[in-house]
Amino acid sequence: MTDCLEVAFTMSDQELLREMQDERERRALFLLNHMTGMLSDKLLKIYEYFGSFEEAYSRDADVYFDAGLFQKAQLRENYRKIRENEGRLLKEYEQLKSSGIRMIMLTDEDYPERLRQIADRPPLIYVGGKLPDENRPTAGIIGSRKCSEYGKSVAEFFAGELAARGIQIVSGLAYGIDAAAAAGSLNAASESYGVLGCGINICYPRENWPLYHRMKLGEGGVISEFPPDDDAFGFHFILRNRLIAGLSDVLMVIEAGEKSGTATTVGYALDQGKEVYALPGRITDPLGFGCNRMLKEGANVLTSPSDILEYFGMEEGSVLKMGEKDLGKLNLHERKLYGALSQKSQHVESLAVKCGFPLGETLSLLAGLEAKGYAVSPRGAYYRRCI
Amino acid sequence: MFAKINTAGLFGVEGYPVVIEADVRNGLPGMTLTGLLSTETREAQARVMNALGNSGLHPEPKKITVNFSPAGMRKEGTAYDLPIAVAVLCAYGMLKEQNCAGTAFFGELGLDGSLKGVRGALPLAFALKEAGFTRVVTAAENAAEAALVEDMQVFGCRDIREVMELLRRAGNGWVPAPVPEAELPSGPSEGSSRPDFSDVRGQKYLKRAAEIAASGMHNLLMSGPAGTGKTMIAKRLPSILPEMTREENLEISKIYSICGLLPKGHPLLDARPFRSPHHSITEPAFAGGGVTVLPGEMSLASGGILFLDELPLFKRAVLEQLRQPLEDHKITITRMYGSCVYPADFLLVAACNNCRCGFYPDLKKCRCTRGQIQAYIGRISKPLMERIDLCAEANPLRVDEIVGKRKADEEEASAVIRKRVEAVHALQKERYKGETFRFNSRLGIREIEKYCVLGRSETAYLKDAFTRKGLSGRTYHKILKVARTIADMEGSERIREEHLAEAVEFRSIDDRLFGGGIYNE
CATH class of the missing domain: 1.10.150 (DNA polymerase; domain 1)
Incomplete structure (x- = not known):
């Protein structure tokens, strides 16, 4: 019958x-x-x-x-x-459906293959924007929330360079390294992926709203396994780390302290058989401890975006070295000031003393350098080199 | 018999004439005082009668009635003792009332008949002048202060007998009053003892901010770790403001007179006020108030600097009181018997750490969480922040700035800076002739459009800076006003790019708060 x-x-x-x-x-x-x-x-x-x-x-x-x-x-x-x-x-x-958020089940065809292959895959994921393309390489960038200016620069630079060459960048969209990586890839290629530790409707931390918003609207995408309006609970982040590792073909650790959440992500990545690259840190720098330990335990050394391109067997093209800038466009005073700038942020007054310029002139020169992309001000009265 | 004597009362900084009527007649001996009196004023009956007795005057025991007119205004203070005594003596016929015509009296009496100074002699004398009096009899202590009022003959007496002597002799016509002993301070003679900007080493950035603040009378917030000279610079700000004119000084001295805060032997202030209330201050102490409505710190800082150290630690209610005075430059206090207006025309200078531990943005030392840092600065409300044009972050001091011998003229002296500030003030006065304000900081939105015109390239520059730095629209007018002052300091009528660049640097503290810390290994 x-x-x-x-x-x-x-x-x-x-x-x-x-x-x-x-x-x-x-x-x-x-x-x-x-x-x-x-x-x-x-x-x-x-x-x-x-x-x-x-x-x-x-x-x-x-x-x-x-x-x-x-x-x-x-x-x-x-x-x-x-x-x-x-x-x-x-x-x-x-409401969620009509707002354009997709709910994808494990049994659905568009469930990401990369996630399907990990052991504790989530049976349901919420997706705003796009999912990473199955046929293009992905790289995860992780690191401390409380990070150095240097760490942020490196994350932004690596993410930008790699995204510009077609590599999809996955991060956790937290403060610090995550946000820098997301910003770098969004600016370079209008594409970045974030795995959230809260519901898909929540932007945590709120400061990342511009990034979250762009990604949710289709410049890349945001992914979460938690109920859409769930707050960011501490244990969520540990769980979400396995998805960051899962979505990435290769994982880059930029800065990690002694006891850092990044260690869990790296643990997941190793369980899933992914390659881990770590940026070497100074031995005296607390934010370098985690990375250095990973390197000691066998992680790959990350010194240039080409390391990742090489891993994927991609053409290098012309990858800029970090910190390389064309100084030909600057006038004498600007060049002198640029020389006084460094990776670490310095107070305007210290820069003026170093160059011997009056304060007013230093300020307007700095504004000029900032406009041209040579300097950046992380905070009023402080400037550093833009890389 | 009946007698009338003139005196004055105070309400806020303004005085008003008061007539004291005394009536003596047969009846049950005693003194009745009427006319809405406070306790200390009513106590005059004991002081006056004992003072008269101890001065060798023994009025017969009779029924004495003393009335204060206008009766509807509340009388406070002890300045009515002397006029009551004179009125009683006149009513007994021990003095001739016509000798007191055209003369006003005020002063406190001791039981021995001695005359003591009272608070508020200066505004009282002003009020009497306005009411048409040309002669005042008061305590010797108050004579110099009251004599500041032009064309006022002030007779300072040490006790009630001297007053009687004076009034008896006045029957043959008044002789001109002797010049009181305490002289007017002759300009900045004590300048040497005042704190000077040359004491501050390094910190060019904060000093620059201070000079801009003084030049355009912009409110200033200095942030940064402890020990970077924020307080030092604030204390030296009065020294670079132009000297007070006599009118200004009189206005300010009036407030100090009411509070009894004028320096001993100096009927006038010798420098612009610098008030730095502790952060535990209460609302009435800050804005003014109390049982007898006295001026608060905001009014005492009028014409000078109100310095709030550790701004986020002040009670929220206290800080919110700043909002109206920062707009109107006066404060209205309303109490049961009416409302009085005190001036509150000060330059607000505030200092704060960036976080609870004080080390932010140095992430190597700062142990605060992001939330804690935001909560700390968040205690300063947005509306208050909007009224602060200049925010400057202190540079943590380097060792070579502290250690080592100082060269003689390494740092600029206050006098040099003040010359420049005076020039900018003069320039603004000239430009704003016919307007109700005198300083760039007082420009409203409509005036900004009129006086802060940007060229095409400058507009483009500012637009670019806004997107580059992610500035909020709220800071736009602040930046224009500050740029106007910076241009004025360089004598440029046009606001140029470099002026804008500098003004942008001194923008609001909250725009930069989320920019993150500085971690230098």
């Missing part, structure tokens, strides 16, 4: 049915994803046990406890809550 029915459907009808099934499945998954304490690993176990999320959602909490999927009594309450809020959540689901 069932056979006859199946034959009776035309091809397009079958597709329609499939789509409807998918939609129901996606809704169930969306709802389950909102349950407190329901992280990706638990979702995967549930899927394995019930065969589908739709099935899982239709079952009573007791079934979960009997199957050993739930252990803590609190989960019964949490499970009841999402059922109670079903109406509101489904409204949010529709």
Whole structure:
């Protein structure tokens, strides 16, 4: 009897049915994803046990406890809550869909291959903008949130150089190195990818709004596995790190302190069999400790964007050396001032003393250098070289 | 019998004439005082009668009624003791009332009959002058101060007997009053003891900011780690402002007179005020108020510098009180018996660290989290920040700036800087002739369009700087006003690119807050 029915459907009808099934499945998954304490690993176990999320959602909490999927009594309450809020959540689901956020399930075709291959892949990801192209190389750039000016410059420079040559840059869109890498690749190639430690609708930290906004609107994209309006909880970041490692073909560590979250990302990358490159740090620099330890433990030495290009077997073209600038365009005073500038930020007054220029002249010269892209002011009254 | 004697009362910085009427008649002996009096004023009955007794005057025990007119205004202070005593003596017939005509009295009495100085002699004398009096009898202590009022004959007496003697002799016509002993300070004679800019080594950036602030009367915020000379520079700012004119000095001295803060033996201030209240200050102490409405720190800083060290540590309510005076340059305090207006025309100079530990932006030393840093600076509200045109970040001192011998004329002296500031003030006065303001910092949006015109290339430059540095629109007018002052300092009528470049550097502190720290290995 069932056979006859199946034959009776035309091809397009079958597709329609499939789509409807998918939609129901996606809704169930969306709802389950909102349950407190329901992280990706638990979702995967549930899927394995019930065969589908739709099935899982239709079952009573007791079934979960009997199957050993739930252990803590609190989960019964949490499970009841999402059922109670079903109406509101489904409204949010529709809103999310119409706002252009894609919800991609593991079973969907457009689920990123790179993620499908990692062990603890998330069954559902939220995507704003684009996903990284499967056929183009990706490189992750990670590092400390509290980083040096030098670290920021390097991250921005590497991201820019690589993005300009078609490599997709993945970062965590946090402060510091992450933000610098995202800014570098966005400016060079209008493309950058960020894996968020909060819901897809939340921009954390808020200072990164311009980057987040551009990426969400299609200059690259933002990806999250957490419910769309979830705040950035500490443990989220550790989880999100496995996705950064997962989406990257190769991982670059720019600056990392002794105890740094970057170590977890590197750990994931190594588990997933990815190459890790670390930027050597000074031995006295606390922000170099992490990188140097990784190098000692066998990470690749990162000194130039060409290291990464070489890894991908790509033509180098004309990669600029860091800090290289054409000084021919500058006049004598500008050149003298540029000579006094360095990687570290210096107060305007110190620069004026070094060059022997009056303060007013130094200020207007600096403004000129900044306009031409030779200097940058990270903070009022402080200037450093722009690389 | 009945007698009327003239005196004056104070409300805010303004005085008003008061008539004291005394009536003596048979009845139950005692003194009744009427006319809305505060406690200390009412206590005059004890002081006056005992003072008279101890001065060898023994009025018969009779029923004495003393009325203050206008009765509707609240009378405060002890300056009414002397006029009450004179009125009572006249009412007893011990003095001739016609000898007191055209003369006003004020002063406090001791039980022994001695006359003591009171607060507010200067505004009282001013009020009496305005009310048409040309003669004042007061305590010797107050004579110099009251004599500052032009065409006012001031007779300073040491006790009630001297007053009686004076009034008896006045029956044959008044002799001109002797010139009070305390002389007017003759210009900046004590300049040598004042703090001077040449004491500050290095810190050219902050000094430059200070000079711009003084030149255009722009409010200034200095930020940076401790020990970089922020307080030193603030303390020296009055020394580069132009000397006060006599009118200005009188206006300011009036406020100090009310508070009893004029230096002993100096009826006038000898320098522009520099007030630096501690950050634990309360709202009434800051804005003015209290049981007897006294001027607050904002008014005491009028004509000079109000320096708020550790700005973020001040109570929010205290800081918010700055908003109205920074716009109107006066403060209105409303109390039960009406509202009084005190001047509050000061140059606000504030200093702050960039974070709680004080080391930010030096990330090597600073241990604050990003949130903590934002919370720290965030205590200064946006509307207040908008009223501060200049923000300057101090350069942490280098060792070679502190160690080593100082060359004789290494640093500019205040007098040299003041010459330049005076020239810029004169230039602004000339330009703003016929306007209600005198300084670049006072330009409103419409005036900015009129007086801060940019050429085409300068407009393009500013636009470029805005996008490059990610500046907010709020800073636009500040930058123009400051650029106007910088151009004036160079004697340029046109605002040029270099003026804008410098003004941009001194923009708001909050624009740069998120720029991140400096980590130099």
